[in-house]
Amino acid sequence: MANARKVGVLGGGQLGRMLIEAANRLNIQVNVLDVGHSPAKQISSHDGHIDGSFKDAQAVKQLAKRCDVVTVEIEHVDTEMLEEVAGDVIVEPSWKTLRLIKDKYAQKEYLKEHGVGVAESRDLQGKDDLEVALKDVGKEFGYPFMLKSKTEAYDGRGNFVVRNEDDVPKAKDVLGNRPLYAERWADFRLELAVMVVKSKDGVLTFPVVETVHEDSICKLTYAPPRNVSPEITKKAQELAKKAIGAFEGKGVFGVEMFLLKDDTLLINEIAPRPHNSGHYTIEACYISQYSAHLRAILDLDIPEEGLRLREPAIMLNILGGKTKDSHEQIAKAAIKIPRASVHLYGKGEARPGRKMGHITLTAPTLAQAENEIQPLIDLVDSMKGKPLGPKSEKVKEEPLVAVIMGSDSDLPVLKAGLQILENFAVPFTVRITSAHRTPDWLQEFSKKAAATSIKVIIGAAGGAAHLPGMCASWTTLPVIGLPVKATHLDGVDSLYSMTQMPRGEPVATVGINNSTNAALLAIRILGASDLVLRDRLQVWMKGNETEVLRKDQKLLDEGYEAYLTGMGK
Incomplete structure (x- = not known):
């Protein structure tokens, strides 16, 4: 970016490295204070870096002279010196915040004073x-x-x-x-984390994630968290915003918290910087935590929509194993997986438990991501010498399509469409939700659908056929209406009912009893954002073309009379 200010960073580890990767795309120069060949300096060649310790007062002064803004990638820094240089350079977040947070007991007491729940x-x-x-x-x-x-x-x-x-x-x-x-002791059900961005425009949050620790080190991050309701994730985001709102300064903060068994939330720890639990944002969000941190401390725009989850993701830390090249072996396995993104930190030889890199795997559903990343989890465990248990069962795929009907008598009509979804490996759920006999259930299902894995709804109904129209009025998801031929009017009444929806409540309607087209339309909708599914559809369409051309050639070779005779057999 033109006339971009220079950013100084105390610490040049993997967080600094990924911060520089984001800065390079914005043409922002980052000056690092750390040892000569630290991971961050390896990918940034200029004369603004300083070799030395980020706890050395004189080195901090030297860095401040070369920068417009100073930030940290680790909170264990000399805050006395930061307080001194704050008169000459902007320090983000504030040295006061860094001093509070680096003392974990003081941090907890401060949060309690501001009405934020923490363990006693x-x-x-x-x-x-x-x-x-x-x-x-x-x-x-x-x-x-x-x-x-x-x-x-x-x-x-x-x-x-x-x-x-x-x-x-x-x-x-x-x-x-x-x-x-x-x-x-916090008797928690899950550990959650929220990356919070504090900028000139206020306090924003990334999605809530679930973190899984092993030997007190973060091993996995699930975005979104498993088996956590939207109500709890919203509370977690609000709690994280309240906590960070109590501190001075701008930037990205990592907020770790416990979800207790009674669904109470308690803050565990806060990091005044980008955090391990936010690595997933590089691939899974439009704006990464690193880009967000730079934007916040430099007063650049941060569109709130940019912090949303693009699609589910799982982050797996590559921890050093028993061999010096264990991380390289894991990376070689990961690059064979199309949806996996590999990050190695340039730390040289692996040591047991050392964070050598991470892998982020994104997929249309979290269950799909779980199934694809499991072999890598097993490999990480084997590199650590951890005995593998029984082979993990495949996680049941979360449905992308919901097929709802007013009566089980509609099921025979749906069979062809359901087989299409199975052939395309699209996970789906089938439910009975009558618009007239169970209106409350239809309303509940429709209103909650968008908060689940479901992306498209197919609604089959005969007669008055209000089901897909009522569903469409309660959900923002696309609804496909499938008119079913009933005992009267041959299904024309259902077709008219679905196509004559009032303005503002669209239902994409297919032909009477044509569940095949309903399924294929759902697949096309999903394929707009899923290239793998789009490729499957292309292969299927090519098969249709081949079959039609085969029949044309046969008709040409045999003549119409012989062809008709063959059709009757």
Whole structure:
């Protein structure tokens, strides 16, 4: 971009690397302060970088002189120095925010002061006898509870689960030399995360995702989360916005939270920067978390629609295994999968548990993504030396098409169309939803359909045939009307009913009893955004062409009388 300001980044790891990838597309120069051959510097060659430690005060001063805005890719930085240089350069997010968030206990207390739900905690710093203090916490909170370091803690480092009183001496040995606090155990059902963008225009959010951790390190991210209602995801986004709204400064923030078994949400931790749980946005959203961070700190426009999910996605971290090239073997397997995008971080040789890269797989449905990524999950596990359990069962595909009918007597008419959907491997669901006998059920189904995996609805009905029209009035999804020939008027009444919908309530109507065309029209609608399905349709249409040409040649060779005789056999 013309006259773009220069951005300085404290830290040059994988987050800085992906930030530079986004910056390069906008022609924004990013100056990195980190060691000489850090992952971020490997993909950006200019003389604005600084070799050194992002905790070195003099190096931070030098970086500030070369930039218009300074940001971070890791919160464990010298906030005293950032406070000092803030008079000469813009620091985003604010050094005050970084200072608060880098101390996890202070972070939790600050959130509580602003009415944001967090797990109950106790300050243990300065306790004369840590073992006695931990036993007192055990009596108050019960077991298990979490012992956490206030600072310099990430990916499970600095955390210890105190499962019973016998664990107390070990907890002291492991973390006793750190500033500590204890936290009540959160009996959660799922771990969720929301990437939040704070900019000149307010606070926006990316979609809610589900995160799965292994050995306290994020292993998988599911977008959208599995088995979480739209109501809960909306609450999670609002909670994340409330939390980030309490802090100063602009940029992208990662908000991790617990979904408890009673559907209560508690904030677990906040990162004042792009986050592992937001990697999926590079492929799955129109604007990635990295582009959003740059736009926010540089006061560039961020269209809210750009933060929406384009299609379901799963992110798998490539964690170092037992061999030095384990990440390369995983990447080689991943590039054979058409929907998979591979990101390697340029870290050299793998070490067990080290984040070497990630894979994002997108698909029309989350179930399809789960099935396609499972072999890669198994490979990651095998590289870590983890024994594989029984072969994972294929996840049932979520329906893309809903076929609804007013009566089970319509099912024979639907058979041909359902077979077409099966032949094209399009997952579907078939339901009975009478417009007259079960109007409440039809309304409920229609109103909720758009919040599920369903993309198209086929409504079959005879007689007055109000079903597809009523469904269309309650949903934003495309509805295809299939008139069914009833005992009277040969289905013409149903055809007229569907085609004569009032303006503003369209129903795409096919011929009487023509469920084949209803299914093919649904496939064409899906194919507008699914190239794989469009290719299948092309092959099918080519088959039709071949068959017609074969019959034409046969007619020409045999003559019409012999051809007619053959047709009668």
